[in-house]
Amino acid sequence: MPTEALSTAEGLIHAPLIHKGKVRELYDLGEHLLIVVTDRISAFDYVLDPPVPDKGRVLNGLSSFWFGHTAELLPNHVVHTDVDKLGGIVAEADKPKLAGRIMVARKAKRIDIECVVRGYITGGGWRQYKSTGEVNGIKLPEGLRKNAKLSEPIFTPAGKNDVGHDEDISFEEMARRVGAELAEGLRKRSLLLYEYGKTVCERKGIILADCKFEFGLIDDQMIVIDELFTPDSSRFWAQENYKLDVEIDSMDKEPVRAYLANSDWDKNSPPPRLPEEVVEATSARYKEIQRRLTEGTATGAERP
Numbered sequence: 001m002p003t004e005a006l007s008t009a010e011g012l013i014h015a016p017l018i019h020k021g022k023v024r025e026l027y028d029l030g031e032h033l034l035i036v037v038t039d040r041i042s043a044f045d046y047v048l049d050p051p052v053p054d055k056g057r058v059l060n061g062l063s064s065f066w067f068g069h070t071a072e073l074l075p076n077h078v079v080h081t082d083v084d085k086l087g088g089i090v091a092e093a094d095k096p097k098l099a100g101r102i103m104v105a106r107k108a109k110r111i112d113i114e115c116v117v118r119g120y121i122t123g124g125g126w127r128q129y130k131s132t133g134e135v136n137g138i139k140l141p142e143g144l145r146k147n148a149k150l151s152e153p154i155f156t157p158a159g160k161n162d163v164g165h166d167e168d169i170s171f172e173e174m175a176r177r178v179g180a181e182l183a184e185g186l187r188k189r190s191l192l193l194y195e196y197g198k199t200v201c202e203r204k205g206i207i208l209a210d211c212k213f214e215f216g217l218i219d220d221q222m223i224v225i226d227e228l229f230t231p232d233s234s235r236f237w238a239q240e241n242y243k244l245d246v247e248i249d250s251m252d253k254e255p256v257r258a259y260l261a262n263s264d265w266d267k268n269s270p271p272p273r274l275p276e277e278v279v280e281a282t283s284a285r286y287k288e289i290q291r292r293l294t295e296g297t298a299t300g301a302e303r304p
Contacts, residue, residue, distance in 0.1 A: 005039040005051040006101065012094045022047050023059070023232065027089075032079055034086070035060075035103040041282065043256055046271045052253075052279055057100040058286040059230045064103065065294050066228040070196060074189055076224040077105040077216065108216025108225055113174055114158040114166045115186050117194035120209040122147050122248070123235065124168070125156065137170030145244045147209075153194050155187045158212075185222055186215060197229045204292050206251070207242055209235040231289050251289040255281040 009025050010017060015034060019026040022042040027034040037060040039051035060081070067076045081103050083095045090098060118125045118135065125135045126146050133140060136156035157174045158166035175183035190213050201208040211234035214226040227233050231252035241248055259278045265271055274282075 003053050004097075005053040006056060006097060007040060007051045008038060009036040009098065009101075012090060012098060014089045023056070029089070029104065031107070033077075033105045033107055034089075035105055036098065037063075037101050037103075041253060041256060043253065043260055043271070044267050048256065048271055049273050050279060052282045052286070054283055055286050058290045059227060059232060060101050060103060062230045062290055062293065063227045066197070067224070069200075070193060070224070070228070073192060073196060074224050075221065076228070077108055079104040079106060105225070106218060106223070108218045108223055110160075110214065110216045110225065111178060111182070111186065111222075112160040113178060113183075113186060113215075114160050115190040115213040115215065116156045116158060116210065117153050117190050117213075118150065118156055118210040119153045119194065119198060120147055120149050120207070121145075122209055125210070128168070136168050137172065147242070147244050147246070147248060153191060153198075155190055157186070182222075189213075189215065189222065189224075193224070193228075197234070201236065201293070202239075204295075205239045206289075206292060207237040207239055209237055209248075209250075211235070229293075231286055236289055251285060253282050253285070255285060 013027050013034065013036065015027040015029055017025060018028045023038055023040050025036045025038065027036065037056035039053060039055045041048050041052045041055060064078070064081045067078045070076070083090065083099045083102050085104070086095075086102070121129055121135070121140070121144050128135045129140055129144060133142065135154060138154050138156070140150070155171065157169055157171065159169050159177065160166055169177075171183065171187065174186075178186075193213060194208070194211060197211065198208045208229070211229060213224060213228070213233075215222050216225040217223075236251040237248050238251060255278050256274060259274065260271065263272055
């Protein structure tokens with residue numbers, strides 16, 4: 001393994017842990033939040049063992065990269081990503097373990113909508129379309145083929161659930177839940193972000209097939225929160241691998257999904273331990289998407 005994987009930051013951070021997700025841990029710093037991105041990896045709603053070395057650094061690094069480059073478009077929650085600025089809440093000896101994994105963020109009230117934008121008809125959108133000819137209530141042309149590029153990106157929100165899968169909903173249902181003005185603001189900002197990300201990815205030889213965003217409110221200001229254009233929140237395809245009517249190998253944790261799909265695991269019991277070669281292949285996959293997206297471009301996100 002290239003570096004030691006980090007399965008949790010508990011015991012390294014001397015601040016209250018307020019939320020432990022499948023990958024991220026949130027600690028309360030008073031005025032701000034501390035987000036630590038671990039190397040845990042999940043599939044089919046299970047956290048798998050062992051963690052994938054450097055996965056957390058890739059996710060945090062990519063989010064930092066994109067937050068920095070979209071700050072002129074939309075405000076976001078980033079304060080800084082420098083472990084040395086954490087002071088006494090982290091021992092000096094533990095800072096190398098957390099370097100590249102942390103993001104100090106402004107506290108915001110999360111809007112409980114997963115803002116999904118689809119530029120191609122694939123994945124869950126394709127399954128909806130095959131069944132109904134629609135995606136989240138949006139009627140699409142007949143005869144579309146799997147992985148086809150849509151004539152224009154579509155906004156397909158989901159209601160966030162802390163347990164289980166998020167719930168696909170129509171824009172009208174979203175407006176009923178959060179109000180028409182906020183719903184329209186979320187749609188407009190999501191489509192704007194997607195267009196920016198898609199354009200950058202195209203220059204790097206990558207197709208941004210679909211992606212999801214989260215937003216929060218500070219007073220009445222809407223800001224982008226959580227993560228941005230990472231392999232865990234976006235579907236990236238290498239342009240050289242793009243084909244219609246097939247399952248395209250996405251640039252993320254595909255080695256893990258393939259291993260589990262070809263195992264005899266029933267998806268209802270604890271999952272099998274990942275073999276070392278699958279872990280190494282997955283780590284390499286995450287590093288490759290980061291390299292392709294950020295190579296030759298300045299990284300980092302700082303708020304003055």
